[in-house]
Amino acid sequence: MSDDYQRRSYGSVGVGFGQKPGIVVVDFMLAFTDPQYPLGGAPLVLRALENTRRLLDVARRYDVPVANCNTAYMNQREMPYWKISAVRETFLHDHPSAPIDPRVHDPSYDLTVCKKGPSIFFNTGVADYFTKERVDTVIVTGCNTSGCIRATAIDSFSYRYRTIVPEDCVGDIEEQPHRDNLRDIGRRYVDVTDLASVLSQLEAWRHRNS
Template structure:
């Protein structure tokens, strides 16, 4: 963080962890994780996929609520005004690229939603699910950092959740926007952490509630 931001108190107060975690998994659909598709296979996204799978194994084992999403539309008329050709042409319900990657999706456990905008919380019911489950701390994973992760993190903040973004569980097409956006949301809205921090938080929460 630059000295000027520090002098103006940005990032001075950590978000911290609350009483119960929940995990959101944003857009790990084949369109982003399979290199045969135009947006698929970016190295940072694949690293995030692997680390998120590790996080989810721990989360599910301890009964942590998990919500996963894809982005898909009936047709182009239903879409917002996307500026990305590949989204307009392939993010359709009928297209195989919208299927969730099986490495991060457990249909028997996860709440699965299809979102229409950047944030997993926008008009999806995920916040209602977390309210029922008494989640107060949201761990944000998925892709892309500069788009739907940032949008999800801002909504999580606005919904008054403590919000954690593990750097190694989110990814983008290029490293610079990945780093820039994590820096910016870390100054204002979230704690930027890592996989180890999140698994430790979940393990501590599980031990505290085991009795």
């Protein structure tokens, strides 16, 4: 963080964990995780996928609410005005790249939604689910950091959740926008942390509530 931002108090107050966590898993669909597709296989996304898998293994064992999503449309007419031709051509319900990667998806456990915009919270019912579950802290995982992760983090903040983004559980196509966007939301809206710290917090939460 630059001295100018620090002098103006950006990032001076931490968010912290609250009383109950929930996890959102944003767009780990095959379109992003399988290298055979135009948007698939970015190294930072695959790193985030593996770390999120590790996080979810623990979270589900501890009965932490999980909301998981893909982005898909019935046809281009339904889509917003995406400027990415690969999205317009492949983010379709009947396309083989549309399903969520099974490495991070448990349909019998996760609230699973299909979102139509960048944020997992936009018109999906995820916030209603977290309200019922008494979640006050949202851990954001998925891709891409500069797009749907940023949008999800800002919506989470706007819904008044404590919002935690583990850097190694989110990914992007390039490292620079990944770092830039984490730095930016980290000095305004969220705590940017890592998988190890989140696992430690989940362990502490489980012990408090056992």
